[in-house]
Amino acid sequence: MSTNTFERxxxxxxxxAGPGPGNTDQRVLEQYARxxxxxxxxxxxxxxxxxxxFMLRDVFGxxxxxxxxxxxxxxxxxxxxxxxxxxxxxxxxxxxxTFSGIDGLTLRMKAATAEELAADPTNPQPAxxxxxxxxxxxxxxxxxxxxxxxxxxxxxxxMAHWETGSGRINDLGAFxxxxxxxxxxxxxxxxxxxxxxxxxxxxxxGVAAWASCPQKGICCLPLTYAPVSFTDRYxxxxxxxxxxxxxxxPILEARHWGIVDGKDVExxxxxxxxxxxxxxxxxxxxxxxxxxxxxxxxxxxxQHEEVLRTTLEMLGCRVTSNMSSLVxxxxxxxxxxxxMELVQNCRAEGFGIWTTLSEPVQIRIGILNQLNxxxxxxxxxxxxxxxNNIGADVDIDRLKADxxxxxxxxxxxx
Numbered sequence: 001m002s003t004n005t006f007e008r009x010x011x012x013x014x015x016x017a018g019p020g021p022g023n024t025d026q027r028v029l030e031q032y033a034r035x036x037x038x039x040x041x042x043x044x045x046x047x048x049x050x051x052x053x054f055m056l057r058d059v060f061g062x063x064x065x066x067x068x069x070x071x072x073x074x075x076x077x078x079x080x081x082x083x084x085x086x087x088x089x090x091x092x093x094x095x096x097x098t099f100s101g102i103d104g105l106t107l108r109m110k111a112a113t114a115e116e117l118a119a120d121p122t123n124p125q126p127a128x129x130x131x132x133x134x135x136x137x138x139x140x141x142x143x144x145x146x147x148x149x150x151x152x153x154x155x156x157x158x159m160a161h162w163e164t165g166s167g168r169i170n171d172l173g174a175f176x177x178x179x180x181x182x183x184x185x186x187x188x189x190x191x192x193x194x195x196x197x198x199x200x201x202x203x204x205x206g207v208a209a210w211a212s213c214p215q216k217g218i219c220c221l222p223l224t225y226a227p228v229s230f231t232d233r234y235x236x237x238x239x240x241x242x243x244x245x246x247x248x249x250p251i252l253e254a255r256h257w258g259i260v261d262g263k264d265v266e267x268x269x270x271x272x273x274x275x276x277x278x279x280x281x282x283x284x285x286x287x288x289x290x291x292x293x294x295x296x297x298x299x300x301x302x303q304h305e306e307v308l309r310t311t312l313e314m315l316g317c318r319v320t321s322n323m324s325s326l327v328x329x330x331x332x333x334x335x336x337x338x339x340m341e342l343v344q345n346c347r348a349e350g351f352g353i354w355t356t357l358s359e360p361v362q363i364r365i366g367i368l369n370q371l372n373x374x375x376x377x378x379x380x381x382x383x384x385x386x387x388n389n390i391g392a393d394v395d396i397d398r399l400k401a402d403x404x405x406x407x408x409x410x411x412x413x414x
Contacts, residue, residue, distance in 0.1 A: 012350060013350070014351070015350060015352060015382070016352045016366075017353050017365050017367070017370065017379050018352050018354040018364055018365070019164035019325075019354060019366045020164065020191075020192065020213070020366065020368055021215035021216070021222050022215060022216050022217075022219050022366070023368060023369040024215075024285075025284075025288055025369060027284060027288065028220055028221065028281050028284045029221075029281075031281055031283070032221060032278075032280055034280075035277045035281075037276070040273045040274040040276070041270075045276045045279050046258075046267070046268070048279040048280065048283045049256075049257055049268075049274065049279055050258055051283060052068075052069060052257075052282055052283050052286055053067060053069075053258070053259070053264075055283075055287065055289075056227050056286065059194065059195065059218075059286060059289055059290065060201050060227065060229045061200025061201055061202055061203070062201045062202045062229050064201075064232075065259055065262055066230040066235055066250065066251075066254050066259055066262075067228070067229040067230075068227075068228065068254055069224070069225025069226060069227055070225060070226045070228055070248060071225055071272060071274065071275075072225075072226055073213060073214075073215070073222055073223065073226060074211070074214075074215075074226050076226045076248060077191075077211035077227065077228045078103060078106065078189060078191070078211045079245070079248045080228055080249075080253060081230075082103075082106055082110055082187065083238075083243040083244075083248055083249060083250060084241070084243055084250075085110040085156055086242075086243070086244070087110075087111060087114065087126075088111065088113055088126075089155050090128045090129075090152065090155045090156070091107050091128065091129045091155070092129075092149060092156075092157045092184070093107050093129065093131050093157075093158040093159075094132045094134065094158065094159045094170070095131055095132065095134065096134035096135075096136070096139065096160075096163050096165075096166055096168055097160070097165025097166035097168065098164075098165030098357040098358050099163060099164060099189070100159070100160040100163050100165070101165070101358075103158060103160065104129075104131050104158070107156075108126055109124055111126045111129045112124035112129075130148065130154070136166055136358070136359070137166055137320040137328075139170050139171065140168075140170035140171060140175070141170075142174030142178075145159070145171065145174050145175050146174070146181075149181070150181075150182060153184070154184050155184065156184065156187060157178075157179050157184040157185070157186050157187065158186075158187045158188075158189070159172075159186070159188060160189040160191070161188055161193040162191075162192035162193040164191075164323070164326055164364070164366075165357060166328060166356070167320065167322070167323050167326045167328030167364065168322060168323070169193075169323055172199070172204060172207075173204070175204075175206065176204035176205060176206035177206060178206065179207065180205060185208035185233065185234065185237065186207035186208055186209075187208065187211075188201075188204075188209070188210045188211070189211060190211065190212040191216060192217070192323070192325065192326070193217065194212035194217050194218065195212075195216065195217020195219070196297070196298065196301055196324065196325045196368075197217075197294075197298055197301075197324070198294045198298035198299075199294075208230070208231045208234040208237075209229070209230045209231065210227075210230075211226060211227075211228045212226060212227040212228070213226050213227075214226060214227070214282060214285070216325070217368070218282075219285055219288075219368065219369045220281055220284075220285035221278070223278065224279075224282040224285075228250070230250055232262065234250075235250070238250060238251060239251070247272075253271055255271055256270060256274070298324070300371040301324040301325050301367070301371065303410060304370070304371055304372075305323075305324045305325065305326075305327065307376055307403065307406050307407065307410075308365065308367060308376055308379070308380065309327050310406065311380050311402065311406075312327060312365075312380075312383075314402065315332065315384065315392075315394065316331075316334075317332060318330045326365070326366045326367075327365050327366075328356065328362050328364050329362060329365075330360075330362055331363065331387070332392070334391070335390060335391065335392070338390055339355055339361045339362060339363050340355055342387065342390055343355045343363060345386055345389060346382065346386050351382045351383075351386070353366075354366075365379060367379070373403075373404075376403070380399065380403060381396060381399065381400065384399055
């Protein structure tokens with residue numbers, strides 16, 4: 001087929017109001033666009049990588065030397081974190097949504113023996129892995145964690161901190177404490193919480209490794225770097241047992257960021273070809289995150305999520321989530337079952353909200369980097385117009401007035 005058949009690709013602007021990717025700050029996009037053409041070993045690129053690893057330590061709240069970015073999306077960081085899990089390793093994984101479910105599948109694949117993997121290559125059921133399923137819409141709590149780890153005494157324990165499939169926050173403190181009690185090495189999916197919640201990973205010594213992503217709380221271009229952080233204990237185990245990957249090998253990845261033998265060095269060694277554009281964008285996103293401060297940003301998420309949640313409940317929606325960057329809910333009873341239709345109608349209008357990816361079907365509206373009254377008002381207005389289009393009769397002007405009133409009350413309280 002001739003290339004003349006294809007027209008230039010034009011992607012229109014969409015209001016990204018889902019669980020992620022989020023809305024990249026214009027300053028990050030400008031830094032990406034103004035980056036000069038440079039190879040991956042150009043001195044400024046390398047300087048940017050060094051500064052990124054130091055900024056990441058501040059964002060994570062850690063002294064872990066092995067803290068850096070894995071080129072790619074959040075799945076790249078998660079794959080690097082799980083690379084230490086080998087066939088036959090005992091694992092307990094807590095699943096309470098779509099994404100922790102995929103994490104659980106990844107762990108089953110990594111822990112499966114050759115025979116177990118051959119028996120069902122895309123969905124192995126290794127005897128050494130225990131998947132603890134939590135009902136949809138519920139969090140992983142302390143009692144569930146302690147029961148599973150006390151009974152199974154695994155080498156590895158896994159949990160998502162914030163699960164965007166169901167919009168639930170899981171008990172990180174209880175997880176860390178239980179891992180310590182039972183000598184398990186904790187693995188945490190922090191894809192949705194890093195840069196949104198105010199926490200320091202060094203406060204959770206039971207967790208040996210953390211993985212996040214660039215396009216949610218960090219608000220960077222999707223294909224830059226997935227933040228990861230590994231404790232000395234994790235790296236020691238990895239050195240002893242090895243891993244079956246070269247691409248996402250944590251020790252080899254770290255060397256390119258100037259982390260060699262557990263120390264920061266002046267110049268790293270080659271592992272992969274890095275993009276100068278990605279380094280420039282990631283660097284700026286981290287700079288902005290630290291300039292905002294995690295405490296202030298977390299407070300803004302809580303403030304605006306409360307307005308979003310309260311307004312949806314006023315409209316008759318049933319909210320089941322407890323995250324501050326995402327609201328998961330069902331439509332009013334009169335429109336139950338129309339969730340998919342409404343979301344498809346919104347997306348056709350450039351309003352990017354989502355349904356859940358598993359049953360029961362709910363709607364997910366996110367506010368990543370939409371931390372102002374105007375943005376929340378637009379999101380709620382566009383949602384309500386869509387609700388009216390399927391039969392509701394909401395006074396849009398009254399809705400806007402109610403939203404403004406909520407923000408005025410909050411301003412007075414502050």
